[in-house]
Amino acid sequence: MSSEGEKKPGSTGGEGWEPNIVAFCCNWCSYAGADLAGVSRFQYPPNIKVIRVMCSGRVEPQFVLRALELGADGVLITGCHIGDCHYLSGNEKAEVRMKMTADLLEMLGIGRDRMRLEWISASEGEKFAETMREFTERIRELGPNPLTNGGEDSG
Amino acid sequence: MENDKSNEELRVGVFVCHCGTNIGGFVDVPSVAEYAKTLPGVVFAMDNLYTCAEDGLAAIKNAIKEHKLNRVVVASCTPRTHAPLFQATVEEAGLNKYLFTFVNIREHCSWVHMKEKEKATEKARDLVRMGVARVKLLSPQEEPRIPVEKSALVIGGGVAGMTAAHSLAKMGFPVHLVEKEKELGGFVRNLNNLYVTTKDATETIMPLIEKVKSHPNIKVYLNSKVSNVHGFIGNFDVKIKPNDKDEEVEHKVGSIIVATGAIEYTKEALYGYNVYKNVVTLTEFEIMCKNKTLPKVKNVAFIQCAGSRGQDVSYCSRICCNVAIKNAINIVDNYDNLLGIAEQTGKAVEEVPVEPKAPTEVLERRRRRSSRGRGREDEEVAEEVKRGPGERIEVTIFNRDIMSYGIAHELYFNKAREKRVRFVRYKPDRRPEVIMDGDKLMIKYFHETLAVEREMPVDLVILSTPLIAQPDAEDISRLLKVPCGQDGFFLEAHVKLRPVDFATDGVFVCGTARGPADITESIEQAEAAASRAATPLAAGYVQAEAIMAHVDQEICSGCGTCIDVCPYGAITKNEEGLAEVVAAACKGCGCCGASCPENAISMTNYTDEQLMAEALAALKEAI
Structure with missing residues (x-):
């Protein structure tokens, strides 16, 4: 990964660089967990934007790949805890699928750490905020998505 | 139908809410509304002090009519509480409720970035941009009647x-x-x-x-x-x-x-359960009372929260305090009957003969104390004093705290105390122990107030185990x-x-x-x-919610993957061997859509295109 000085100015890299992260949150547990984080005023970095899906099982591997391709520095998928899925077993499917997606990201050289699957219940506002803090920090360490300035970096 | 709609000119209206100072205090709301106006497709944007208040809702309805809006975005709080209100509002103005999108800039923005007003405003703009990108791809839906x-x-x-x-x-x-x-x-x-x-x-x-x-x-x-x-x-x-x-x-x-x-929960050896005779659960005790097979006992102890509240199960079983109090009063008041002896012999049993234990001066002191301020009849007191506590059935309830919630139950608890049922507290790190000392059943416990270990002989231990x-x-x-x-x-x-x-x-x-x-x-x-x-x-x-899977049978290969993943059995194969969704059974989770190898399944209101448009808008300024 390129060091601070080598990063390109602008939206990717450089001093002004801020991680841009999208989070796919399931409607029933983790979106509600995000709501609770808000109600409880747990502060976390503003780098993450939530996209609401009905179930973590709705998230296709392509969503993750496409988001990274579009320039996301990290992609987070959150769902109900195993056993608590609103749709009984959607999160179990998400688990299998996202494990595979992580392997794929590793294989592609993007790295599995740019993606994270986390179970956050409707009562875990603090966990939601903490996950947002941690994941933003992790992506900050990893630096900008290599795909966004791949051409220049690889040279 | 969808094609017809896409030909129609998109006219998006955006309503950004201050929510008093809840959003307005941390996000520059007017600037967000101004920004919304610059987004392609947006023909109207405004900020409201409270969009959910009557004037806010009226403003939405007016704008739909005046500006011929065919898409509406509200940026305020959480859809989990307020979506139905705004959906009903747009519907009143003649717009299909599925042409509405909610953007959460309170719980997901202003409240969680309170110290970074500029960044919060920037994020609110991003979120509005995502909402506008999404709303433009929505299509009207009919909710099926079944x-x-x-x-x-x-x-x-x-x-x-x-x-x-x-x-x-x-x-x-x-x-x-x-x-x-x-x-x-x-x-x-x-x-x-x-x-x-x-x-x-x-x-x-x-x-x-x-x-x-x-x-x-x-x-x-x-x-x-x-x-x-x-x-x-x-x-x-x-x-x-x-x-x-x-x-x-x-x-x-x-x-x-x-x-x-x-x-009822039971566990081998929990406080000597199934190890010592005369250790029973609450329900077993009730059965004994009901069948009048209670053995002759003099010292009865209840142990509350046996196995619950973190011991074996995590929760409080809620009813056992009241049940134990009820049984304690039953024992004190109604012991002869519970024994079943009266029924067997056809006459009231004789009092259990007990040696008076307390010396006369103690009895006298007890008489004076108990008659003070209680306004009871002297004879009643005298009778009680004569019998003394040692001559009665002694009931002790070991508890962590008594939760006799409710009006009648609290009075019941007081009644038990008046009847001299003893309530002895214990802490979870020093639970009472049921032991056998020779052939005598004993309870060893730590007296919280006196801060000493004590032992007490018991004839019957009743465990308040959870449901x-x-x-x-x-x-x-x-x-x-x-x-x-x-x-x-x-x-x-x-x-x-x-x-x-x-x-x-x-x-x-x-x-x-x-x-x-x-x-x-x-x-x-x-x-x-x-x-x-x-x-x-x-x-x-x-009326089923119009969030459901739709199979494009032109593309479906009939592999059946969706049938396997559907948690509701809502997908079946039709005569041609292709997948078909049972509208009323489908809950719209989207597991099938995510697993279809042919991409033949789309999720109404959560299509791949809509979700990806949101992602794109989240990541890029231009949409």
Whole structure:
């Protein structure tokens, strides 16, 4: 990964660089967990934007790949805890699928750490905020998505 | 239809809410509204102090008419509470409610970035941009109406199940009531009396049993189980199988109520349970009282929270404090009767002869003390003093804290104390121990106030163990596709707002199947569940939310992957071998859409395109 000085100015890299992260949150547990984080005023970095899906099982591997391709520095998928899925077993499917997606990201050289699957219940506002803090920090360490300035970096 | 819409000029209206200072205090709301105006497709944007207030809603309706809006975005709080309000508002103005998008800039922005006003404003702009990108791809939806079979299935013939069944039957709906035991009554059949009343428990519920048995609308299946359930709200196909026979009965029902109850927790060697004689559970004690087989005892100890509140199970079983208090009072007041000796001999038993232990001066002091300020008759006091506490049945309740919630119950607790039932507190790190000293049963405990270890001889130890989920709850959970929580009890759709609904439409829960409850509460829940279950039956149809899977049969290869992943059995193969969605059964989770290798399945209102447009808008300024 390129060091601070080598990063390109602008939206990717450089001093002004801020991680841009999208989070796919399931409607029933983790979106509600995000709501609770808000109600409880747990502060976390503003780098993450939530996209609401009905179930973590709705998230296709392509969503993750496409988001990274579009320039996301990290992609987070959150769902109900195993056993608590609103749709009984959607999160179990998400688990299998996202494990595979992580392997794929590793294989592609993007790295599995740019993606994270986390179970956050409707009562875990603090966990939601903490996950947002941690994941933003992790992506900050990893630096900008290599795909966004791949051409220049690889040279 | 979708093509027609895409030809129509998009006219998006954006309404950004200050929510007083909740958003306005941390986000530059007017600038967000100004920014929204610059987004392609947006023809109108404004900020409101409270968009959900009457003038805010009126502003939306006016703008829809005045600016011919065909898409609406509200950026305010959470869709989980306010979406129905705004959807109804746009609908009133003649816009299909599926052409509305909610953007959460309060819970997900202003409240969580309170110290970074500039960044919060920037994020609010990003979120609005995402909402606008999404709203432009939405299409109007019709919510399908599905006819309903006007009958119900109630599983469990205890108080809750019987109450629910009878309530539905009275409303005129045929009910199939399935009970796995040989008779109706459930857990209450074990009990002696029900607290706050002194009336016999069986006698109390007998009229209910009779009403259920004799009601023409109720068909009771005893010694039977539900063996199969298929279908969805309004149209369940259920199979009922007698335990001793193979032939099943089939019925079609519109609603299902789960009232399978709970059982009492027991564990080998818990406070000497099943190791020492005379260590029994609350229910075993009730059975002994009921059958009048109580042994002759003088010192009785209850141990509260035995196995619950973090010892073996995490929760508080809620009813045991009141049950223990009831039994303690029963013992003090009614001991001779409980023994059953009076019944056997046909006359009142003689008092248990006990040596007076207290010296005269102590008795005198006790007399003076107890008569002071209580206004009791001298003779009464004198009588009590003469007997002294040593001559009576001694009842001690070891507890962590007494939770005798409710008005009558608190008075009951006070009554027990007046009757000199001893309440001794313990902490979870120093629980009392039941030991055997020679042939004498003893309780060793740490007295909190005196801060000393003490021992006390007991004749009978009663463990207040919690109610736990039925062992077959998981089978029913699988059968009905409804969830059980961590403790094995059935999990309602929402702990506060939908206490007797399951997330699966048309299936409801009541009584101790969803957690410890007393009879009053079980009946309340049962009546509630019956009323909820009757709603679709009375309407005659159900309106399904238009969030569902749609299979493009031109693309479908008939591989069947979606059928395997659907948790609701909502996808079937048609005559051509291609996948077909049963609209009423589909809950719209999207698992099938995510797994379709041909991309033949799209999710209404959550299409790949819509979600990816949101992602793109989140990541890039230009959309």
